[in-house]
Amino acid sequence: MSSSVLVTGGAGYIGSITVERLAGAGHRVVVLDDLSKGHRAAVAPGVPLVVGGVGDVELVKRVLREHDVDSVIHFAAMSLVGESMERPGDYYEANVVHGARLLMAMAEAGVRKIVFSSSAGVYGEPETVPISESHPARPVNVYGDTKLAFERILEWQAASDDLRYVSLRYFNAAGASEKFGEDHRPETHLIPIVLEVAAGTRPELAVFGDDYETPDGTCIRDYIDVRDLSDAHIAAIDALGRGESGIYNLGNGEGWSVLNVIDAARSVTGKEIPWKMGRRRAGDPARLVASSSLAEKELGWTPEHPELEDMIGAAWDWMGRHPGGYPE
Numbered sequence: 575m576s577s578s579v580l581v582t583g584g585a586g587y588i589g590s591i592t593v594e595r596l597a598g599a600g601h602r603v604v605v606l607d608d609l610s611k612g613h614r615a616a617v618a619p620g621v622p623l624v625v626g627g628v629g630d631v632e633l634v635k636r637v638l639r640e641h642d643v644d645s646v647i648h649f650a651a652m653s654l655v656g657e658s659m660e661r662p663g664d665y666y667e668a669n670v671v672h673g674a675r676l677l678m679a680m681a682e683a684g685v686r687k688i689v690f691s692s693s694a695g696v697y698g699e700p701e702t703v704p705i706s707e708s709h710p711a712r713p714v715n716v717y718g719d720t721k722l723a724f725e726r727i728l729e730w731q732a733a734s735d736d737l738r739y740v741s742l743r744y745f746n747a748a749g750a751s752e753k754f755g756e757d758h759r760p761e762t763h764l765i766p767i768v769l770e771v772a773a774g775t776r777p778e779l780a781v782f783g784d785d786y787e788t789p790d791g792t793c794i795r796d797y798i799d800v801r802d803l804s805d806a807h808i809a810a811i812d813a814l815g816r817g818e819s820g821i822y823n824l825g826n827g828e829g830w831s832v833l834n835v836i837d838a839a840r841s842v843t844g845k846e847i848p849w850k851m852g853r854r855r856a857g858d859p860a861r862l863v864a865s866s867s868l869a870e871k872e873l874g875w876t877p878e879h880p881e882l883e884d885m886i887g888a889a890w891d892w893m894g895r896h897p898g899g900y901p902e
C-alpha cells in the first residue's frame with residue numbers, strides 16, 4: 575500500500591538514500607531538513623524539500639496537513655558519539671526536546687505512525703555478542719542516551735494513545751547508492767576518512783586505540799550497507815500499515831575491526847592508506863555486533879550487500895563521482 579511519508583533529515587546521509595528508495599517504491603515523500611548538516615543536492619529530484627527544524631511545531635503541523643502525511647520517518651538528529659561527549663546539552667535539545675515537539679505536532683495533526691532512527695549506541699558496552707533487542711540498554715555515551723530517551727518517549731506515548739512506532743537500532747551505516755552518499759563536514763566516520771586518505775585528500779588516519787579487548791586491540795563494529803538500511807525503513811512503513819509496532823536491530827551480524835576496515839579499503843582501492851596509532855576516543859564501546867534475526871522474522875528484511883568490500887566499493891565509487899562531496 576502506498577503511503578505519504580514525511581522524512582525528517584531527508585537531506586542527510588541515510589535519509590537521502592531512504593527518500594530515493596521510498597520514492598522508487600511508489601510512496602509519496604516530503605523532506606523536512608534544516609540543512610545544518612544535510613545538503614540540498616542530496617534530496618532526490620521531484621521530492622519537495624521544506625527547510626526548517628523538527629522542533630517547530632507550527633511548521634511541522636502545516637507540512638503534515640499540506641502533504642496529507644500518514645507516516646513520519648524521523649532521522650533529523652545530532653549523531654556523533656565523540657561530539658556528544660563534548661556537547662551533551664546540544665544533543666539532548668536536538669534529539670530529545672525537538673523530537674518530543676515533533677511528536678506533539680504529529681498528535682495535533684492526527685498523524686499516528688512513526689519510524690525512528692535509533693542506534694546500537696543504546697546498548698552501551700555489550701554483555702553478550704551478537705546483541706539482540708532484549709540486551710540491557712545502558713548507553714555509555716550521550717548520543718546513545720538521547721536515542722534511548724526518545725525511544726522511551728515513544729513507548730510511553732504508544733501506551734497512552736494510538737501512536738504506533740517502529741524503532742530501528744542501526745549499527746554502522748556504510749556505502750552509498752548510485753546517486754547519494756556520505757558527506758559530513760567535518761567527517762569523523764571511519765570509512766569515509768579511510769577513503770579520503772586513499773584518495774590523497776587527507777594525509778593520514780589515526781586509529782583510536784589498540785588496547786581494547788578484541789583480537790587486534792582495535793574496536794569492532796558491524797558495518798551495514800546504507801541501501802539495506804534504507805530498505806528496512808520501507809519494510810517498517812509497511813509493518814506500521816499492518817498495525818504492527820516494534821524495536822529492531824539492523825546489522826549484518828558480523829564484526830570488523832578498524833584494522834580490518836583499513837585492509838579491506840586497501841584491497842578495494844589499491845592504495846597504500848598510511849595510518850598511525852592514536853589514543854582511545856571517549857565513549858567508544860569495544861565491540862558492537864548485531865543480531866538482526868527479529869527484523870528478518872518480523873519485517874522480512876535481510877541485507878542484500880553484506881560484504882564489507884561491496885560497501886567500501888560503493889562509497890569509493892560515489893566519492894570518485896563526487897570529489898569534494900555535494901556542491902554545498
Ligand code: UFG
Pocket residue numbers: 653654655693694695744745746747762763764765767779780781782783793794795832855858862
Ligand atoms: N575510528 C578511528 N579513527 C577515525 C575514526 C573512527 O579509529 O578517524 C574508529 C572509532 O574509534 C570506532 C570505529 O572507527 O571504533 C567506527 O567509528 P565511527 O566514528 O565511524 O562510528 P561509531 O561506531 O563511533 O558510530 C557510528 C555512528 C553512530 C552509531 C554507531 C552505532 O556515528 O551514530 O555507529 O554503532 F550510533
